[in-house]
Amino acid sequence: MGLLNVVVGSEDPGKAWDAFVAAASTGAALLLRRRLPGTSIGLLYMPRGPVLDWSQAEQVEQFAEALRQVACEQGVFLVQADPAVPEERVDVHDALTRMGFQRVEKQGLFRILQPVHVMRIPVDRYGGPEGLLAALPHKSRYNIGLAKRKGVVIVPRTDHNALRVFHQLLLQGGRRKGFPVRGLRFHEAIWRHCVQTGLGEYLFAEHGGRVVAVIQVLRFGPTAWYMYGASTGEDQNLMASYLLQWTGISRSWAAGCRWYDMRGVVSAKPSPEDPEYGVYEFKRRFNAELVSFLGEYDLAISPRVYAGWRWLEQAVQRPAAWSYRLYQKLGRLT
Incomplete structure (x- = not known):
């Protein structure tokens, strides 16, 4: 079973994000692709997805396999997800783990920004x-x-x-x-x-x-x-x-x-x-x-690039937080 990969275009004239719909007979996901500036690589984000029948282990496994195939075809090193599933659904967390996702705690600029x-x-x-x-x-x-x-x-x-x-x-x-x-x-x-x-x-x-x-x-x-x-x-x-x-x-x-x-x-x-x-x-x-909800999950397609990405996340958090506090102060003064 494969995913139906349909390009539906980008709302950003600068092509910061490209949107796809990934669907199969057992589930679906919206995939947003972003290229890293100055590189040929990027990442995919599944907002509030994927939407699957998590009780069907074989179908979840098939979806995961097809998702990796799409990720490789699109040349991305990372797939991010934040399923709208209540945190008490431990079975869904376990299924995501079997798919290769790992739950991550992120702050500041690198958060997906969907409320948990x-x-x-x-x-x-x-x-x-x-x-x-x-x-x-x-x-x-x-x-x-x-x-x-x-x-x-x-x-x-x-x-x-x-x-x-x-x-x-x-x-x-x-x-x-x-x-x-x-x-x-x-x-x-x-x-x-x-x-x-x-x-x-x-x-x-x-x-x-x-x-x-x-x-x-x-x-x-x-x-x-x-x-x-x-x-x-x-x-x-x-x-x-x-x-x-x-x-x-x-x-x-x-x-x-x-x-x-x-x-x-x-x-x-x-x-x-x-x-x-x-x-x-x-x-x-x-x-x-x-x-x-369960929170944010990362699926590393290229572990080496992903490791560098995670290092960058940690490196920029302090200056990013300082910049945001400065923005807040200046905003209140105007």
Whole structure:
């Protein structure tokens, strides 16, 4: 059994990443290939993959063999994966190990950057949004109602100008709080392939005719994802963020989604002393539950090149971390 290797193109005009779809009768994976600058080699990344029936050992082995064949054909030294599989699935970890993958802990620039710990709301467990609303903490219900009483209005949009306003708010928030924001080209690709195809939307919170906050929600199958959010900083007393999330949950349910994924938190055991604890606390106020995935895995196709790559990872972490802290400080000053 072999993989069906279909080139579907690159969204990056600079060809930083090339995208493939690898599929077989028993599983599938999206493969992103990146060439290392100035070399003929590169790496493959399987975002949230592969998707397999992990109980079928023979099929998993066949997929692994075909994956190595594709990797060799593409001239890569490494295949990275971060399957969306809960960490308690030891059987999947064992299967990945038999495929030749090894679990790795990475930091900074060399992390895949998909969240390992996410917060998910099982909306169907409550019978729908109304059942969920009744089960929310009193303060959450109060804040949702308060936003309505203060005149906050939620406006769904999918037009291109909505994308631009959304991205501008992201940039303003990034400068104010000192975190990096992906460029317009990245968000334009999401708009074109997801929002414009009916798989997502922007929800704007408006007050007195002014936009005070916005979130982006994407939907696929039974799951909706709160991807990004931003505000002007003027919405705190209006509780607009509560009404935005509640609207996102309700509209996702109406579109057929049964899970609402509020995406990542930094730790499996958040502590009030953590700088990002407020993010976890806000999501928990919507009865979101913490789910931890298995983590990141590397399959070394060329052990010698991979060893050099791992050495480089360790060598650049300290200067990279220093540069990021400097970026944060400068961002807060502007």
